[in-house]
Amino acid sequence: MQPLPLRLAAGALLVGGFVLGVAPTPPADPGCRTAFGGGAVGSSVEVRTACSDAVSARQDVVAVLLTAGVAVLGLSVGRSRPSGARGPGPEGRVRPGPRAAGPGARRLRPGNTVPSVSDSAAQPAQQPAQQAGTSDRPTVFVVYGATGDLSRRLVSPAFFELARLGRLPQQWRLVGSGRGEKSHEEFREFLREALEEFGPQPSDGPWEEFSRNLLFAGGGFTADDPGQLLDVLGEARADLGEDTQVVHYLAIPPGAFLDTTKAFAAHGLVEGSRVVYEKPYGTSLETFEELDAEVQRVFDEEQVFRIDHFLAFEAQQDVIHARFANPWLAAVWNSEHVAQVQVDIAETLDVAQRASFYDATGAFLDMIVTHLFQMAATVAMEPPADLGPGALQAARDAALQDFRELDPAEVVLGQFDGYTAIDGVPDDSSTDTLAACRVWVDNDRWRGVPFLLRSGKKMAADEQRVTLVLKEPVDGPYAGQGVEPSTISFSLLEGGAFDVSVTVRRPGVAGGLAQGTATLPLDSFEGTGPDSARPALPYVHLIEHVLTGDRSLFTGVEGLRAAWTCIERFSQDRPTVLPYAAGTWGPAAVDELAAPGQWFLR
Template sequence: MTDSRTAGKHGPRPDDHVVVLFGATGDLAKRKLLPGLFHLARAGLLPDRYRIVGSAPADAALGTDGFREHAREAVAAFGRSKPEGPAWQEFEATLSFGAADPGAYDPLLTAVRDAEHAIGGNPRRLFHLAVPPKAFPSVVGELGATGLAEGGRLIVEKPFGTDLASARALDETIHGVFDEDRVFRIDHFLGKESVDNIIALRFANGFFEPVWNRDHISHVQIDVPEKLTIEGRAGFFEGTGTFRDMIVTHLFQILGFVAMEPPAALDARSLRAEKDKVFQSMRPLDPAHVVRGQYAAYRDEPGVDPHSDTETFAALRVDIDNWRWAGVPFYLRSGKALAQGRHLVTLGFREPPLRMFPTDSRDAAGGRHNALVIDFDDPGRITARFLAKEPGPEMRLGEARMTFAYTDCFNTAHALEGYERLILDAMLGDQSLFTSADGIERLWEASSPLLQNPPPVQSYASGSWGPDSIHQLIHPYAWYLPDESR
C-alpha cells in the first residue's frame, strides 16, 4: 500500500482508494467530479491502485458500460484533457457502477466489494455525496447500516443546512455514522490556488503581516459578483437565495482566512482552529447593515413565485470583535446578473495622518488609492495600488500599481482546479481547507438575526452592480468594483 506521505509526480500520493460517487449521473459529477478525477489521474496524483464506483438510483438504468460512456462524454465536454489514448483507457478501466435506493443497496455493495477485490489489500473508502441535501440522511444512514461507512471518509456538498437548527440536525445525522475527523464539507472556493496564496502572502512575507491589522487597514471588501442569472435553477434557488448559497458557504470562509491569526503550524487542526476563532468573534449580523436585491427579471423566470422575496443579491457589513480587527468593517457582496464576474478581496489602507499633498475631488470622495487587491479567480493575481508623483514640474499625484500574476511567474499547466485539489486533500485526510461542524454552526448562529428579520428585497437592473443603496452601506468608502481603470 502506498504511504500517504510518499511524494508523487507533483505532490503526495494517497493510499489506495475506492471512491464512491453518489449522484454520479448528476450535473456536478458531469461538470466537475469526473473530469477532475481524470485530470488527477493524468497528473499522477491518484493512488497507485484505485477504483471509482458511480452510484445513482436504480431507475437511472445505468450499468458499468453505461457509466463509462457517461464519464467519457463528461470528460469530452468539460475536461481539460480529451478522453483518448492509453491514459483514458487506463482511467476508464477503473470505473464501475452500482445502483442504490433506500433499503436496496445490494448492487452498490457488490460493486464496492468487487472494486476492493480488484485493488487487493485494504484500500480506503471515500464517499462523495453529490446529491440534493434532502437525500443526505438516507444515504448516510444506509452507509452506516450496511457497514460501508466503517473506516471511510465522507465528502459533503453545500448547503450545510439552511439555518442553525437544520445545520445542527445535519451534523447530528452525519456524526451518528462518521466521526468529525472523517467528514469533509467541501467548498470549491477554498481549493483555489489563490486562497493558499492569501496564507502565503500574509505569513511568509515580513512586509505584509505587520500591517495586516486595524492600525493600518481601514476596511476590507470581499466581492464575488456573477454575470449569470439563475439559469433555470428556480427549484434550487427559490428555497436558498444568495445569502445562503454564496455568503455563508463561500464568502464567510474567505473572510476567515483573511482575518485569522497566525496558526501554530500549517496543519488542519491549527488552520481550522484559527479560522473558527474568527467566526466566534463575528458580531451577530445586523439587518440594518444588509442590502438584499433581486434582479428585475427574476420573477419572470420559469418556476419562480411571481411574488418571490428571494434575494438574488446580498451585500452586508460584518464586524469582528477581536484585538486585530476591532473597528474595521468587512463588506461582502455577491449576486446574480451583475456587471462583471469577479473574485476579489480588497484591503483598503488608512491614509497617512498628515496630508501634505494637494487633493482632488476623487481623494475627497474616498478614492481607492491605497489598497491591496487579491484576485482569487483562477489563476489569480495580487495588485498593490498606491500613489506616485506624475511626471512634470508640479507635485501632482497619480495612481500607480504593482501586480503579481500567477501566469507571469509560474507554470500553471499542472495547477489543480478547486474540486481537484479538495478531492485529493480528502483522499489524503487533510481537512485544512474544509469547514468544521463548529465553524458552520457558528456562522448560522451569527446569521440568525438576518434570517429572522430580513430586509425587503430591492429591485436592480440586470448588468448593474446591484441596488443603489449599496453605496450608503459602504459609505464613507467606495466599492472597489466598478473599477474603470482596471
C-alpha cells in the same frame, strides 16, 4: 497619456524616506497594469502610473512613501502543491508571537493591537506538516449522484485530471451510485462524454486505463435498500484487497445528506472510510445541528470532510501564503492600517440553468453564509501555529467564532429586474439574487474594521476579489488631503492575480497625485516547468486532500456552527428585497454599506 514606469530591484527597501536600488526606466506601453518579474521573488518590480511626462524618480518615491506608507521588503508567493508537482508545496512554517497552543485551539488572538513583523515567518521556511504525494492505500471512491450535474461538470473531470497527473493511488476504483440503471460500460461512456464537454479531453490523458477502473451501482442507496452498491463494492474489494479504503462522496442534493448518512450506518459502510459532504451543510442553525448530530453519531470527526470549494481556489490559498511569507504584508494586516476588507463575488449570468434551486435558496444562503463567510474568515484568522491542515482549519474556525451577530439593518438584499420572467420562477417571487452585508469581527486585530461582503447575479462584471482597503495618511503633509486609499487585492478569477495600488506624484510641472497598480499574475512562474506551473482547479485539490487526509481546505464543524449562529437574528428579520437594474452593482443601498468609503469594484 503615457504611463511612467518605476522599476524597483527585488527586495528594494522603501522605509523612512530612503530607497535602495531605484532607477527610472524609459516610458513603456500605456496602462497602469504591470507584472512583477519572475519567480517567488522577482528580479524587478515595475509600477506604471497613469501619468504624462518624465519626472525624477526621487519625487515619485517620496510621494509613494508619504501616501502609501508601506515598506516593500520583497514579495514571495506560496503554492499549496501545484497540480503537477510532487511533494508538499513551498509554504513556510509560521511561528508568530502569542498564540493558542496546538491545532485544536478555539481562540487565537494577537498579543497586541498592532502586530509586528513577527506576524510573518521569522524562521527559515520549513515544510508544513502534511503528507507528500498521494496515498498508496487501495481506495474505492463512491460518488453518490454520479450522473448528476455536479459530478459531470466538476467531480468526474477532477478525478481524470488527478489520473492524468499520476496522483491517484496505484490501485483504485471509482463507483458511480445512482437511482437509474447503467452497465459499467454505459457509465464509462457517460463519463467520456462529460470529459469531452467539460475537459480535460480523454485524449489528453490515460483514458483507457482510467476507464477500466470505472464501475456503476444502480438502484439508488437508502437505509432500507442499498440497491446494487454492496455487490459492486464487494466486487471492487475482491480486486483490490481487504485493506481497501472507501471514500464516500456525496454529490447529491443537501436534503438527502441526512438519510444517506443513516444508510451508511445501516449497511456497515462506516469503519475505516472517509465521507465528503458538499455545501451547504445545513440550511439554518437548526438543520445544521440536526445533520451534524447524525454525522457525529455515525462517523468520527477525522473521517468527515465538508466542502466549500472556494477555499480550494489557488488564488484564495495565495491570500494565506502571501500574508505570512512577506513581512511587509503581515505588518499591515490589522486595524491600524486597514480601513475595510471587501469580499466580492459578482456574476453577469442569470439563474436560468438552476432557477428552481436558486429560487428556493437565494444569494444570501447560496453564497454569503457559505463561501463569503469562509473567505472573510481566511482573511481575518490569526497566524496559525503552522500551515498544517489541523492548524489552518482551527484558525479559520476561531475567526468565524469572532464574527458578531449579523444586524439585519446592515444587510441589503436585491433582485434584478426581469428575474420573475425566467422559466421556473414564480411571478411573485421575492428571492434575493444579490446580497451584501457588513460584518464585524470582534477581536483585537480587527475591531472597528468593517468586512463588506457582496455577491449577486446579472451584475456589471464577472469578478471574484478579496481586497484590503488601507487607511488614508493620518499625519504628514498628506494627512486630511483626501488621498485615494491604497489597496491590496487578490483576484480569484482564472489563475488569480495579486494587485497593489499606490499613490505617486504625477509627472510634469503641475505635479499632483496619481494612483497606479502593480499586478502579479499567479497562474505561472518562470523556471518551474509547464506542468508544475499550471494551476489546478479547486476540485482537483479537494479530492487529493481527501486522499491524503489533509483537512486544511475543508470547513470545520465549529466554524460552520458559528456561521449559522451569526445569521440567526437576520433569518428572523430579513430586510425587504430591493430591485436593481441588470448590468449594475446592485441597489443604491449597497453603496451605503461602504460609506464613508466606497466599493473597490464600482
